[in-house]
Structure formats: C-alpha cells, structure tokens
Amino acid sequence: MxxxxxxxxxxxxxxxxxxxxxxxxxxxxxxxxxxxxxxxxxxxxxxxxxxxxxxxxxxxxxxxxxxxxxxxxxxxxxxxxxxxxxxxxxxxxxxxxxxxxxxxxxSLEARSDNAETSDIEDAHMVERGRQEDEDELGSRIRLLAADQGLTPRETEVLGLLARGRSIPYVRDALFISKETAATHAKHIYAKLGVHSRQELIDLVH
Structure with missing residues (x-):
C-alpha cells in the first residue's frame, strides 16, 4: 500500500x-x-x-x-x-x-585469529578420530561380509545398517527401491544370524 x-x-x-x-x-x-x-x-x-x-x-x-x-x-x-x-x-x-x-x-560472528586457529585444530582432531573409528568399523564390516559370503551390494547395505541407518535412508543413499533395500536387509540378517538392526549393530561393533 x-x-x-x-x-x-x-x-x-x-x-x-x-x-x-x-x-x-x-x-x-x-x-x-x-x-x-x-x-x-x-x-x-x-x-x-x-x-x-x-x-x-x-x-x-x-x-x-x-x-x-x-x-x-x-x-x-x-x-x-x-x-x-x-x-x-x-x-x-x-x-x-x-x-x-x-x-x-x-555463524557470521567475527572471532580472533587464535580462536579460529584453535577451532580448526579441534575440528581436525575430531575429524581424525572420527576417520580412525570409521576406518576400523569399515574393516570389521568388510571382514564380516567376506566371512559370511555377502554380495558387494549386501556389503554396502550392511555398512549403512551397521551405522544405524534406516531402510528409507538406505533406499535414498543407494538409489534403490524400499522393497529392494528391505530384501537386502532380510538376506543380511539371515546370513549373519541376527533378527533386528540392533542385533546387527551389536554384532559389528
């Protein structure tokens, strides 16, 4: 107006x-x-x-x-x-x-150079620790998949499920249908002898 x-x-x-x-x-x-x-x-x-x-x-x-x-x-x-x-x-x-x-x-807040440097160093340390944990988890997943005869696609699904991801997440991350993701999960559970995602996570970790 x-x-x-x-x-x-x-x-x-x-x-x-x-x-x-x-x-x-x-x-x-x-x-x-x-x-x-x-x-x-x-x-x-x-x-x-x-x-x-x-x-x-x-x-x-x-x-x-x-x-x-x-x-x-x-x-x-x-x-x-x-x-x-x-x-x-x-x-x-x-x-x-x-x-x-x-x-x-x-954040757009202006900070001192020392504070920014400290934040960057802390972030790098956290990232290194996370990467080490991820590498260790990835190794356990690959070892378990090889021992139990999982297919390459099942290994990918196992990696996501072991990290606590849901079936819809697996569907979107791997660009497959929800039914296909659920079928892979069912086969993985059967091969690993588990009955739930929590049991799978406990087994891997």
Missing amino acids: GSVNLFGPVTGGYLAYVVSIAARFAFCVITQMFFSRYAASGRATAVQSFGLGWIFVHLGDFLGVVVVVLVQAGLAASTIALDQVAAVSIAVLVVATMFVLNRKSF
Whole structure:
C-alpha cells in the first residue's frame, strides 16, 4: 500500500509484487539452509532433508494464507493497520534469518585469529578420530561380509545398517527401491544370524 501511495498504482503495484516475490524467495532459502544442517548432521539424507524443507515452505504458504484472511478481517474492522502488518512481517523474517545464520554452521560472528586457529585444530582432531573409528568399523564390516559370503551390494547395505541407518535412508543413499533395500536387509540378517538392526549393530561393533 505504501509503494502504491509513493509511486502510483502501476509502478507501486509492480514494486509491491517484486517485494512479495523476494520475501518468499528469502523464506525458501532460509528454510532450505536450516534443513541442510539437518542433513549434514547425518539424521537424514539430502533427499529427505530437501523434501522436509519444501514441506515446511508449503506449510508457511498455508499459514500465510490464514494470516492474510485474519488480517483482511482486521483491516475491515479497523482493528489493525496495514503498516503494523508490514512491520510485524519484516520483524519475523529478520528474526528467522538471524536464527538460521547464527547457528554454528552458519555463524557470521567475527572471532580472533587464535580462536579460529584453535577451532580448526579441534575440528581436525575430531575429524581424525572420527576417520580412525570409521576406518576400523569399515574393516570389521568388510571382514564380516567376506566371512559370511555377502554380495558387494549386501556389503554396502550392511555398512549403512551397521551405522544405524534406516531402510528409507538406505533406499535414498543407494538409489534403490524400499522393497529392494528391505530384501537386502532380510538376506543380511539371515546370513549373519541376527533378527533386528540392533542385533546387527551389536554384532559389528
């Protein structure tokens, strides 16, 4: 409304449209940034995280429609002003942006060179320890797979299951159907003599 008053109905209308599209694009980017951290943590595959991101984007669209209906009712009753709605919307977007960008993985906070160096060294130590554990686990998996006569694909599935991954995760990670992943898991359980994923994890570890 302010852009229409300032620039006229035509130019102002175009500006308002551009601003609304930019705001929705920003919301999509913020949402996907947040869920990319979810995938990076190992709790979901990139495909699952991407899907969750768009679910929340569409949920935001739905809530936006609800808010528009409520705002229109408030404007008609003169209980709220359009300027107030704009101010609150901007504040919500800014707070959401700060929440995502201030997370550890997207931290923009300036730190001293010593602190950055220490963080890098700590990260390298953690990564080395993780790599050593991963190499040891990988060796045990390959040894077990060879002893029990697992196929190369079953060995891949075993590696994921032994790390606590779910069947949907295996499906997305190996680009196979859920039924195929479940069948591989069933064959692995039979060959290893286990009856659950926890028993498999205990056996490998």
